[in-house]
Amino acid sequence: MAQTPFDAAGYFPLNPGHPFIFRPSNRARSPNATYEERVMSPLAMSLIFVVALSIFGWSAMGRWRLLMTGRPEARFDRIGERLAGVWQFAVRQQKMD
Secondary structure, three states: OOOOOOOOOOOOOOOOOOOOOOOOOHHHHOOOOOHHHHOOOHHHHHHHHHHHHHHHHHHHHHHHHHHHOOOOOOOOOOHHHHHHHHHHHHHOOOOOO
């Protein structure tokens, strides 16, 4: 049998004293563990979700504002010329002059 870097419970052995490492207790990994011992806290997960969504919204709002600072541009004129340029430079990868 090939040796793997994982311990008997299937976890990668990390420094257990590290402050960011969370390994479930032996009781939580037990097949006889109760539901409460095996699941994550819904309150903690909701808090993490709200914080992550807030960070994403803040970042997206800044990018949207930056995008909206430009002036409107007519992008649907000269369709044939634009498609020819896509074929030439994007598909065929021809060097630009």
